[in-house]
Amino acid sequence: MQGATVATYDFIFNGLGLREWCGESVRSGPMTMADLLARGAAPAEPQTGFDWGALWSLPFPSLDELHKACAEIPRSRDLTRSLEAGFLNVRESLRFVLDPMTQPLSWALENALHVAVNTPWWLMLMALLVVVWLAGRSAALVGLVAAVMGFLLFVDHYVFAMQTLSIIFVCAFLCVVMGVPVGIAMSRSNRFQRLMIPVLDMLQTLPTFVYLIPLIFLFSVTEPKLYGIAIILYAIVPVIRLTDLGIRLVDKEVIEAAEAFGMTRHQKLIRVQIPLALPNIMAGVNQTIMMSLAMVVIASLVSAPGLGVLVLRGIRNLELGVGLMAGLGIVLLAVILDRVTKAALARVNAAASVARH
Amino acid sequence: MMDRQVSIAIRHLYKIFGANPVRALEHVRAGTGKDALMAQHRHVLGLRDINIDMRAGDITVVMGLSGSGKSTLIRHVNRLIEPTAGEILVNGENILEFGETRLRELRRKQMSMVFQHFALLPHRTVLDNIGLARSVRGERRADFERDALHWLARVGLGGQEGQYPHQLSGGMQQRVGIARALTSNAPIMLMDEAFSALDPLIRTDMQDLLLELQTELQKTIIFISHDLDEALKLADHLVILKDGSVVQQGEPQEILLKPNDPYIVDFISDINRARVLRVRSVMDRAPETIPQVAGTVDVDATLESVIALSGGDTALSYAVRNRDTTVGYLNMQSLVRALVPTQAPRHGNRKQEKAQPAASGPAA
Numbered sequence: 001m002q003g004a005t006v007a008t009y010d011f012i013f014n015g016l017g018l019r020e021w022c023g024e025s026v027r028s029g030p031m032t033m034a035d036l037l038a039r040g041a042a043p044a045e046p047q048t049g050f051d052w053g054a055l056w057s058l059p060f061p062s063l064d065e066l067h068k069a070c071a072e073i074p075r076s077r078d079l080t081r082s083l084e085a086g087f088l089n090v091r092e093s094l095r096f097v098l099d100p101m102t103q104p105l106s107w108a109l110e111n112a113l114h115v116a117v118n119t120p121w122w123l124m125l126m127a128l129l130v131v132v133w134l135a136g137r138s139a140a141l142v143g144l145v146a147a148v149m150g151f152l153l154f155v156d157h158y159v160f161a162m163q164t165l166s167i168i169f170v171c172a173f174l175c176v177v178m179g180v181p182v183g184i185a186m187s188r189s190n191r192f193q194r195l196m197i198p199v200l201d202m203l204q205t206l207p208t209f210v211y212l213i214p215l216i217f218l219f220s221v222t223e224p225k226l227y228g229i230a231i232i233l234y235a236i237v238p239v240i241r242l243t244d245l246g247i248r249l250v251d252k253e254v255i256e257a258a259e260a261f262g263m264t265r266h267q268k269l270i271r272v273q274i275p276l277a278l279p280n281i282m283a284g285v286n287q288t289i290m291m292s293l294a295m296v297v298i299a300s301l302v303s304a305p306g307l308g309v310l311v312l313r314g315i316r317n318l319e320l321g322v323g324l325m326a327g328l329g330i331v332l333l334a335v336i337l338d339r340v341t342k343a344a345l346a347r348v349n350a351a352a353s354v355a356r357h
Numbered sequence: 358m359m360d361r362q363v364s365i366a367i368r369h370l371y372k373i374f375g376a377n378p379v380r381a382l383e384h385v386r387a388g389t390g391k392d393a394l395m396a397q398h399r400h401v402l403g404l405r406d407i408n409i410d411m412r413a414g415d416i417t418v419v420m421g422l423s424g425s426g427k428s429t430l431i432r433h434v435n436r437l438i439e440p441t442a443g444e445i446l447v448n449g450e451n452i453l454e455f456g457e458t459r460l461r462e463l464r465r466k467q468m469s470m471v472f473q474h475f476a477l478l479p480h481r482t483v484l485d486n487i488g489l490a491r492s493v494r495g496e497r498r499a500d501f502e503r504d505a506l507h508w509l510a511r512v513g514l515g516g517q518e519g520q521y522p523h524q525l526s527g528g529m530q531q532r533v534g535i536a537r538a539l540t541s542n543a544p545i546m547l548m549d550e551a552f553s554a555l556d557p558l559i560r561t562d563m564q565d566l567l568l569e570l571q572t573e574l575q576k577t578i579i580f581i582s583h584d585l586d587e588a589l590k591l592a593d594h595l596v597i598l599k600d601g602s603v604v605q606q607g608e609p610q611e612i613l614l615k616p617n618d619p620y621i622v623d624f625i626s627d628i629n630r631a632r633v634l635r636v637r638s639v640m641d642r643a644p645e646t647i648p649q650v651a652g653t654v655d656v657d658a659t660l661e662s663v664i665a666l667s668g669g670d671t672a673l674s675y676a677v678r679n680r681d682t683t684v685g686y687l688n689m690q691s692l693v694r695a696l697v698p699t700q701a702p703r704h705g706n707r708k709q710e711k712a713q714p715a716a717s718g719p720a721a
Contacts, residue, residue, distance in 0.1 A: 251474075251476070253472050253473070253474050253476040254476045254477075254478065256432075256437055256470075256472065256476065257470065257472055257476035257477075257489075259437055259464070260435055260437060260464060260468070260469075260470040260547070261464060261465065261469070261470070261489055261490045261493050261541065262461045262462070262463075262464035262465030262466075262490070262493055262494070263493050264461065267493060271478070272478065275478070275480045276478075276479070276480070278480075
């Protein structure tokens with residue numbers, strides 16, 4: 001059967017005199033689906049003259065097609081397989097480097113979860129409200145947060161919500177700690193900016209599940225850092241972008257004034273650029289927190305605790321009510337996180353950048 | 358005037374913007390003009406062979422229309438912009454040879470700057486803004502607070518130190534900008550279109566304030582302006598820039614009476630000459646016969662004030678006094694003659710200027 005099949009691109013290898021190199025077209029690997037289908041089909045009738053039908057169904061010289069003509073050419077499934085093998089090969093050394101580096105993340109997440117769940121609810125609630133007051137200085141906002149948390153307590157979703165919140169706090173905090181310096185570096189060097197923009201674009205557009213696959217190979221699913229890293233990679237982008245943008249948007253004349261009065265680069269950064277870029281940086285923090293929340297739900301696939309677990313249960317077991325309730329909880333969390341960070345942003349705006357001229 | 362030392366000397370300064378300014382410089386030195394350089398070599402001619410001596414204690418006004426390179430020029434003095442070629446001597450030292458540390462010292466201790474749009478820090482109070490130069494040097498607020506409050510009061514904003522810049526009007530913000538420059542105690546002040554963003558009335562106030570402060574402080578001031586009235590009012594030394602070249606420089610009265618370029622004639626045709634010209638520029642120092650005098654006038658009085666004094670009578674003469682000595686005589690007829698615009702058909706001149714820009718170019 002196989003001997004009878006004439007592959008479309010045989011002529012290339014014959015023409016180049018590579019037939020010897022290709023060897024017999026004996027396939028060692030398992031068959032592809034296309035091979036199986038071809039096996040079922042009737043052998044083609046030999047035709048004379050120009051074959052329009054063959055042209056119509058001319059396949060692209062892809063790896064699989066070329067493999068048909070020459071066994072030495074790998075199939076595309078071999079490509080994915082070697083990607084996997086390659087990753088598995090470097091896995092141990094990657095883990096050797098990344099494991100200790102990311103261990104603090106695991107500790108931070110474990111501790112945050114421990115504190116959030118084991119602190120008495122009334123103490124936690126008070127602490128939260130104080131934080132909200134400090135961030136927004138608005139009684140209405142404190143009232144909103146109290147109402148939302150009260151509702152979550154009332155419907156027994158409090159523990160899940162606190163788990164979600166504590167993961168977000170830890171991850172967003174780390175995003176800011178790492179993202180702001182990267183953004184500053186980007187604003188200082190056009191070359192570094194050109195280098196980083198494709199990386200950031202990739203992080204932002206790569207489907208979130210794609211992050212998870214290599215991470216699962218690298219770390220054990222029981223470790224919190226697995227989802228921590230996934231959340232940070234996804235959520236760090238806006239704070240980096242907006243720090244870069246914010247610093248680049250600082251009034252050029254003010255920068256000139258800073259230089260004209262003899263500021264060093266460091267003084268300029270601390271005294272002028274960061275304060276004036278703060279509204280944009282805060283907008284980035286707001287986005288980062290919202291994206292952490294989006295990711296924390298997906299991260300429950302890899303054992304992140306919190307409301308996402310309930311959503312997942314709703315999907316797996318078709319428990320509609322559980323899923324909807326958890327979804328409502330997530331929406332409420334999103335609302336308060338957004339409002340609180342926006343209120344903080346508005347306060348920064350009022351202090352920093354009202355009517356320059 | 359001549360006894361004052363040269364504080365800042367600019368020598369053969371060139372600035373070309375573009376990918377390869379050093380090569381473009383050769384073309385400029387060979388005589389390529391601004392438009393030709395842009396068209397043939399894709400480089401912008403910023404400044405071309407600038408030579409200016411600025412004396413200590415003088416206000417040197419650099420005037421020109423937008424695009425003439427005046428803001429570029431002032432930024433060379435503290436090296437916010439690096440020149441393509443030339444020298445800038447401050448107290449005899451070429452600052453272009455300074456390393457980063459010395460340049461920073463120069464900016465911190467020798468120079469202060471006032472900006473067109475004030476460039477105050479919006480997140481700091483007026484007091485902190487005024488003390489900027491001092492705090493950059495590492496002084497604590499307690500060290501400069503007294504000075505800062507003194508200068509704040511001196512510019513007429515006493516009691517506003519706790520405000521934020523956005524709570525002040527434009528004129529008040531620029532007063533803060535001036536107080537900031539004064540608090541630095543630097544002998545050189547760079548003022549880049551400092552009053553251009555202000556309303557005309559406030560601008561006049563600020564000019565008076567600057568002149569008043571200057572009689573007391575005797576700083577070396579470089580003032581950039583596009584407003585001829587302002588330039589004539591403030592300048593001890595006036596430099597007129599066009600397309601990156603100096604068209605004429607000298608004492609303002611001198612430029613007004615003897616403009617050497619159609620561009621300047623065009624410029625000065627609209628101003629009130631009587632208000633700008635002073636008695637010393639038109640008086641007769643040693644008349645053949647001492648005329649019958651109707652009174653005395655001060656050597657620095659404007660012609661406008663003399664006209665008011667005479668009530669328009671052109672037959673009169675006045676003795677000109679500098680303090681208590683008579684230094685010359687002023688005949689009302691020569692006064693009126695000085696008011697005649699330099700070249701009579703000035704509208705024709707203006708047309709010619711537009712029709713043949715190449716002919717009146719700075720290459721001549």
